[in-house]
Amino acid sequence: MLEDIGKLPLIRKTIRRAINLVGFIYAHSSTLSLLRNFTNKRELVRHAITRFATSYLTLERLHKEKANIRKMFTSDEWTLNKLSKEPKGKEAAKVVLMPSFWNSVVYTLKVMAPLVKVLRLVDGERKPAMGYIYEAMDKAKETIMKSFNNNESKYKDVFEIIDKRWNCQLHRPLHAAAHFLNPEFFYDNTDLEFDFEVTNGLFECIKKLIPQFDVQQKILTELHLYKIGADHFGSDFAMAQRKTHSPTYWWRMFGSQTPNLQKLAIKILSLTCSASGCERNWSVFEQVIVTKL
Structure with a gap:
């Protein structure tokens, strides 16, 4: 289900940008050191190809560190870094300073957070999920609706995917x-x-x-x-x-x-x-x- 939702154009673009941004930061010791200075050594979540749910964690941590990451890419230390003049560095800074990117991160988190909660319930070890999955799916959809003030145009495509998966595979x-x-x-x-x-x-x-x-x-x-x-x-x-x-x-x-x-x-x-x-x-x-x- 999450994989299918992740294929929606806006969400796919947002995740790809986030993965590239985090990948760029962690690919260079100087940018990684700079990140840790600005986040007080708090790490970002690097995307794991085998687990789509980590895309949510990547976005969640980026959103929490938004202010610090923006400060990092507008700092003198970054300006003096030779990577700031290279194409990948310019693209990273451009994404970080792009309001539309952060708006799309918030949108994606609103969609994914309730569904990841269901996923955690299903994969949890505390109690069997069979007696809870039905209610959890209903609650997840209600939460998504409320987060967008019942503006159906915001979640119509997402609900179509959820309903298709739920009715065809999950709802038994x-x-x-x-x-x-x-x-x-x-x-x-x-x-x-x-x-x-x-x-x-x-x-x-x-x-x-x-x-x-x-x-x-x-x-x-x-x-x-x-x-x-x-x-x-x-x-x-x-x-x-x-x-x-x-x-x-x-x-x-x-x-x-x-x-x-x-x-x-x-x-x-x-x-x-x-x-x-x-x-x-x-x-x-x-x-x-x-x-x-």
Whole structure:
């Protein structure tokens, strides 16, 4: 997804300029020494070809050091440096003093920051992402919209890429089911059980992953108890821990009254979703879960 967004003309141009600028500074000992003098030895982030996400880090650090980098390229030390007279040096100084470059850096960061946050969640080790990816993507889009004051022309092309990727590769019934079964989100949104996309994903999971009709019926019956927060689900302990513990832990602690639903929920919510793993086919996900059930 980030790679596709990075191909948009303005973002691609911005990233290329940033990479060239940082590369120029680090290619020469004199410019690197000058940089460290002006940034109090804080380093920039050099781009790694194999990780597109580092482009975001490169831009983020450049933006933080904007004032110091501009001072560097307008200083007497730079003017006296022989590199300031060479083509690459002139181009670097030109970019640094170009308002449009810094405006495009801000634009790119507004687009990329929420998506990088999702990427970090997906690749994180703190808790499995299956129960969080659906909500995270919605929040990322909301954040991007707000950052541009809902001016659709600013993010239309970006959202087209996000929606294409989300609908074709990332958005699977498992993500919707995990969203529904995550108590942190379900009990905070009274309309969630009426969301067709989410409930349809849940039912798809039940149908595909639970071949026994009698077990399917038991799960649907038990699902009602989860919806209304009955018995253990509505206890003070369960309510207090909806947001403080992982959803898998929560289901292990409070789902014993619905054993069939509990087993399904734990299996789905225990799945992790790496940046590449998110894009597996549904059939692969199905095989993984059926094997474990």
